[in-house]
Amino acid sequence: MAVFTEVSFDEATSFLHALGLGQLQSLQGCAGGIENTNYFVDTDQGEFVLTLFERLTFEQLPFYLHLMKHLAERGIPVPNPQAAPTAGVVAVKPRKGAAAAKATALTDVRPGDILHSLKGKPAAVVNKLRGSSELKPLAAHCAAVGEMLARLHLAGRDFDQQQPNLRGLAWWSETVPVVLPYLTPAQRTLISSELAFQHHVTASSAYQSLPRGPVHADLFRDNVMFNTDSAGGHSDQLTGFFDFYFAGCDTFLFDIAVCLNDWCIDFVTSEYLPDRADAFVAAYQAVRPLSAQERQLLPAMLRAGALRFWTSRLWDFHLPRDAAVLKAHDPEHFERILRQCLRQPYSVSA
DSSP, rough: OOOOOOOHHHHHHHHHHTTTTOOOEEEEOOOSSSSSSEEEEEEETTEEEEOSSSOOTTTTTTHHHHHHHHHHHOOOOOBBBBOOOSSSSOOOOOOSHHHHHHHHEEEEEEOOOOOOEEEEEEEEEEEESSSSSOOOOOOHHHHHHHHHHHHHHHGGGGOOOOOBBBEEEEEEHHHHHHHHHGGGGGHHHHHHHHHHHHHHHTTHHHHHTTOOEEEOOOGGGGEEEOOTTTSSOOOOEEEEEEEOOTTTEEEHHHHHHHHHHHBBOOOTOOOOOHHHHHHHHHHHHHHHHHOOOHHHHHHHHHHHHHHHHHHHHHHHHHOOOOBBBBBOOOOOHHHHHHHHHHHHOOOOOO
């Protein structure tokens, strides 16, 4: 999350009023992430997240928003996009004057829609999930994520919209040449050889037979919520997955690999932590057992996950966009994970 497009209190008030979400009480820009403009908003009807999409288009966004609603309706704890009411909006007291009139003019909300427009940008509002992210997970947290990810994969099988993973192999192939000038000779050799390897993998019959469907594709520690106890200690009660704006149709194995590369890695050594990784995989398989091809190709998909995020972080780091609130991620983190995948890959026994 970040703030690229400033939204004033009056603009947010008008927008939320049009959605029938009550009187705005507070508006706070979010600093995490690097793709969209995000605000936490509190109204007299609840807590929500307002997102203005900076890269995704009006044509691309229905896939993400309808996928979230599809999963929410099937019991997966994800943010549920708020539809504009068809009638009966409860009156609030918007501010008066020129600023309020301008704010109203910048809002485009149509009855029944879950994709809206604010300040000329695609926009959506979802309910805010309870809890907080667990940035120092234990094996129990990894198991909870593994179980829920498998449930998500099964719940998405009857989703009727299709969109490829827009940060998949085609995007890596376009972006790697753009970032090559910023790399050392050793880095250029590594990233180019890995890209060639991934092209080889995706052409194989084993890869073509992998189970696939809608995937989150970005399920890092900061995109999952857990409840914490009153003493502020650990809790393994998972309360939701969020930030689905990298989702797409891809192999379920890629989604698993992205999780293992974040939840089950020692951030200092970049080594896989067997207790966490085994807990994640065992919990996932208790819901959806892995196929023989998935077990075979897991090491290759771990490399694919590392390449994907090394590439995107290089791009964001060396070719940043202006933002009012923005925190760039360290690209070398995923370079280290890729090298670890090559030295000592994690694998699942039959």
